[in-house]
Amino acid sequence: MTKAEDVYASNHGLQWAVRIFGWCMLVALPIYFFNNYLIFVLEWPGIGHIFGDGDTTFKAWIQLGTYVAGIVFAVVLVRRTASRHLRDEAKMITRFNTYLVRAAFWAVFIVGIADTSLSFLRIEGLLPYIVGDYLNAELGRVHFRGPYVHLPLIFLSLLIALRSRTLGFQWLALLVVFAELGIVISRFIFSYEQAFMGDLVRFWYAALFLFASAYTLVEEGHVRVDVFYAGFTNKTKGFVNALGTLFMGITLCWTILFVGMGSKAAIIYSPLANFEVSQSGFGMQVKYLMAGFLAVFAVTMLIQFVSYLMEAVADYLEQPGHQDHEASLTG
Structure with a gap:
């Protein structure tokens, strides 16, 4: 042997x-x-x-x-x-989680563009000439726009993510900058500003912050408030990471899901079930999706924590294949 x-x-x-x-x-x-x-x-x-x-x-x-x-x-x-082996299992789980995150980024990108376009056309009175008066009225209701516009686009994003190979959040960060720049230019040069413009920035920025957390965990990008960890051996780091994953990471994710979806009035379930929207009449109708971002965050982080736990135990058992992410970040 x-x-x-x-x-x-x-x-x-x-x-x-x-x-x-x-x-x-x-x-x-x-x-x-x-x-x-x-x-x-x-x-x-x-x-x-x-x-x-x-x-x-x-x-x-x-x-x-x-x-x-x-x-x-x-x-x-x-x-x-x-x-x-543990590392093989962890890599397989990470690949699946990467697909989920990639699909989520495509979803917020496509839904953001589509919903912004609909809001703009409604404000300027152009939508009735394109879809007719009946659909114009229906598209002004989130209970129609959600099931018949947002959900099909989300399913389309799942298909696109099968073909795409990049996570996409780097581009989403750039799009947030362009969206904010567009607000500045339209406000101070053309004196034009609508509620949907700010909604788009918040929609994309929330997705950028919450969806990228799982990837950041993979690359050891989260901040560690620990003065001793850097000096540990890989075996000790694996032990510490395993304990932290069990008692803090996985526990936190399940807490978010239990609190957010534990009742009909919970902070995640209620907006999703009722298609909650903001009070601005011609803003984007995606507030309920932003509540769902918390669920996506909890799910993707939980999946990644499971992968991280297997990697940590493999490090503790000193199995071959350890990747030093910290070195790749600084070197």
Whole structure:
């Protein structure tokens, strides 16, 4: 047995435990959103009735069964891919998360351009000549514009992201600058300013800040307030990163999802379900999507933290393949 094979063979139980835990976290995400749909839309009771004082129904047991099925799926998946190493698993998860972030950036870019164009045409009275009076009135309602304009563009972004290979947030940062520059030029040179212009800047800037966080985590770009970490060995860094990921990173992401989507009046669910818009009549009708940015942030960060946990444990076990991101940032 070579030295590399010996490293992979050691602490086999720990590697399995980390992989099973990671996949349980990943599988729990779609199950949690699915159960939210059952509770808030179809008015199912939720698993809280099983452990609380409420009347337990068969539907509540079905919902609990979805989580149990998710755990079983995670265990079976890990058993069937027993030869897969932690770093390989982490890279695969990161690639999928990169696709999600890439799709999110395409979505905010396309939706931002489309919604801004519609708002401009409505303000200038040009939209009725293009789509007719009926569609002009309907496009002024977010309950029409959201399902029939925004959602198809979001699905289009998912398809574009399959072909694209760049994350795109560097270009989004440049677009924020151009959008702000456009406001300055139109206001001080042409004395023209509308609410949608400022809305576009806020829409893109919020996406830039929240969606780029997962990529920043991959590249070790987040600020560390720690005077001791830089002097640690890779093994010790892996131990510290694993603990931080478990007790702070993953916990924070689930807290955002539980607080933001735990009730019909929650700060994420309520704007999305009600298609909330700003008070400016001719501004962009994307305020509800900006509430969804928090959910995208929590989901992408949680997925990336799972990948980060596997990398950290691989470092702790001194498995080959460590990447020194800090050196690449400064060198």
